[in-house]
Amino acid sequence: MEVGWPTRGGFLLCLAVSLLLQGRGDNFTINCSGFDQHGVDPAAFRPVFDRKAFRPVINYSTPTHVNISFTLSAILEVDVQLQLLTSFLWINLMWDNPFISWNHEECVGITEFTVSAENLWLPDIFIVEAMDVDRPPPGLSAYVSSEGRIRYDRPVRVASICNLDIFYFPFDQQNCTFTFTSFLYTVDSMLLGMDKEVWEITDTSRDVIQTQGEWEFLGINKAAQKLLVGSSIYDQITFYVAIRRRPRLYVINLLVPSSFLVAIDALSFYLPAESENRAPFKITLLLGYNVFLLMMNDLLPARGTPLISVYFALCLSLMVLSLLETIFITYLLHLATTQPPPMPRWLHSLLLHCTSPTKCCPTAPQKRNKNLGLTPAHPPGLKEPVEFVGKVLGPQEAELNRFPGSSRGQQEEKTQQQHLVSLWVQFSHMMDTLLFRLYLLFMATSIITVITLWNT
Ligand SMILES: *[C@@H]1O[C@H](CO)[C@@H](O)[C@H](O)[C@H]1NC(C)=O
Ligand SMILES: *[C@@H]1O[C@H](CO)[C@@H](O)[C@H](O)[C@H]1NC(C)=O
Numbered sequence: 187m188e189v190g191w192p193t194r195g196g197f198l199l200c201l202a203v204s205l206l207l208q209g210r211g212d213n214f215t216i217n218c219s220g221f222d223q224h225g226v227d228p229a230a231f232r233p234v235f236d237r238k239a240f241r242p243v244i245n246y247s248t249p250t251h252v253n254i255s256f257t258l259s260a261i262l263e264v265d266v267q268l269q270l271l272t273s274f275l276w277i278n279l280m281w282d283n284p285f286i287s288w289n290h291e292e293c294v295g296i297t298e299f300t301v302s303a304e305n306l307w308l309p310d311i312f313i314v315e316a317m318d319v320d321r322p323p324p325g326l327s328a329y330v331s332s333e334g335r336i337r338y339d340r341p342v343r344v345a346s347i348c349n350l351d352i353f354y355f356p357f358d359q360q361n362c363t364f365t366f367t368s369f370l371y372t373v374d375s376m377l378l379g380m381d382k383e384v385w386e387i388t389d390t391s392r393d394v395i396q397t398q399g400e401w402e403f404l405g406i407n408k409a410a411q412k413l414l415v416g417s418s419i420y421d422q423i424t425f426y427v428a429i430r431r432r433p434r435l436y437v438i439n440l441l442v443p444s445s446f447l448v449a450i451d452a453l454s455f456y457l458p459a460e461s462e463n464r465a466p467f468k469i470t471l472l473l474g475y476n477v478f479l480l481m482m483n484d485l486l487p488a489r490g491t492p493l494i495s496v497y498f499a500l501c502l503s504l505m506v507l508s509l510l511e512t513i514f515i516t517y518l519l520h521l522a523t524t525q526p527p528p529m530p531r532w533l534h535s536l537l538l539h540c541t542s543p544t545k546c547c548p549t550a551p552q553k554r555n556k557n558l559g560l561t562p563a564h565p566p567g568l569k570e571p572v573e574f575v576g577k578v579l580g581p582q583e584a585e586l587n588r589f590p591g592s593s594r595g596q597q598e599e600k601t602q603q604q605h606l607v608s609l610w611v612q613f614s615h616m617m618d619t620l621l622f623r624l625y626l627l628f629m630a631t632s633i634i635t636v637i638t639l640w641n642t
């Protein structure tokens with residue numbers, strides 16, 4: 187016993203010295219004999235672990251090469267108001283530690299194993315755009331290979347700044363950047379590289395991606411350039427992640443109902459202008475459209491003016507215009523049937539010109555009735571001109587009948603009056619048709635413009 191103590195102490199001393207010597211040896215080879223019997227000897231790695239506070243290089247003038255890649259495993263949220271893209275990344279870093287190496291033939295064929303990451307020097311790579319990064323889960327490990335190559339993967343949830351352009355919403359495509367750079371080390375101490383091609387990153391991301399929400403992952407591009415801050419130059423690698431919104435939800439909830447309402451509004455021109463239903467019908471539609479807009483406001487992006495807002499404003503103005511048109515025509519008809527003002531000569535000739543059989547609105551009965559002044563304009567779509575004329579002239583005929591003994595001059599005057607009324611009514615219907623066509627033209631051009639803009 188008394189003899190054993192110094193012996194054991196001497197052995198421990200020898201071991202420590204030999205380990206220290208190994209650590210400072212030429213190749214910093216780790217003695218791995220016995221890894222197969224007792225597992226990895228912590229003492230063998232002590233010299234490496236003790237150096238973790240320092241960048242692992244032999245000559246401090248040589249920079250550490252760090253290879254970066256990542257896998258996009260989820261697109262969690264795109265916040266238009268804050269201009270943030272929240273995503274989940276698996277970041278892979280690879281670098282060499284020249285103090286680690288072992289002969290894997292001696293070590294029963296072990297070429298790599300994991301080491302708790304807190305025992306190793308880690309490069310301080312961060313994402314420039316990240317405004318909020320989840321702490322990596324504690325207790326991560328890194329793979330260490332027999333040549334001293336260290337592979338460190340960690341998952342992070344990143345909320346990164348992304349310049350979102352929502353003009354083409356809901357058919358928009360966004361291009362968000364992830365710029366990886368070292369926080370501290372300039373190009374003299376750290377160089378960034380990639381051991382994978384971007385298409386490999388894109389493919390793995392596409393295979394792995396868990397949730398994309400309403401977004402579809404399109405692809406990744408990369409650019410490498412140096413970042414100059416003051417007099418220091420930092421190495422950086424920029425990845426462009428392209429994502430596209432899936433528009434189905436918005437098409438079904440926003441565009442389709444809106445188009446239906448506008449179509450009904452256009453069709454409501456076929457309600458006869460004299461009927462009292464047209465204006466209330468249009469007002470109801472307008473009201474319905476406003477309610478629709480209020481309800482769907484939550485679906486629209488909270489910031490900026492997307493094209494779809496312009497489209498909605500356009501639809502609303504079309505409805506307002508058509509209501510104004512109805513009011514105008516109703517007023518015109520009212521004026522025509524109660525106190526028709528004298529018709530200007532040019533308007534009269536224009537009417538005659540327009541209703542002549544060879545021109546725009548040819549119908550057989552018109553010619554027959556022309557001499558009587560009962561020339562009902564027959565705007566396409568207005569189906570009941572004959573009944574209408576009868577209705578309008580009814581009171582006047584009744585008036586005529588009330589004074590059977592009135593002189594011939596008075597009767598002449600009445601006929602003149604009737605002629606004027608029918609001319610004005612005809613004019614109103616012509617205006618109605620004309621304005622309806624203008625409305626259709628305006629609607630078609632504006633909708634085609636919006637759709638072409640969306641498609642570019
Ligand atoms: C490794 O260590 C063992 C003792 O643990 C020793 O016997 C052996 O000689 C060492 N090998 C080398 C190459 O230093
Ligand atoms: C360290 O590296 C620099 C540049 O690479 C070289 O000039 C210098 O000689 C090296 N020092 C040693 C001790 O090898």
Ligand SMILES: *[C@@H]1O[C@H](CO)[C@@H](O)[C@H](O)[C@H]1NC(C)=O
Pocket residue numbers: 251252253280281282335379380381382
């Ligand atoms: C980094 O990747 C390049 C290939 O692009 C490779 O030659 C180099 O050995 C890698 N370095 C590390 C530390 O992984």
Ligand SMILES: *[C@@H]1O[C@H](CO)[C@@H](O)[C@H](O)[C@H]1NC(C)=O
Pocket residue numbers: 361407426428
């Ligand atoms: C994203 O934007 C960058 C420049 O800001 C450009 O180089 C890159 O090609 C764009 N990527 C896509 C997919 O549009």
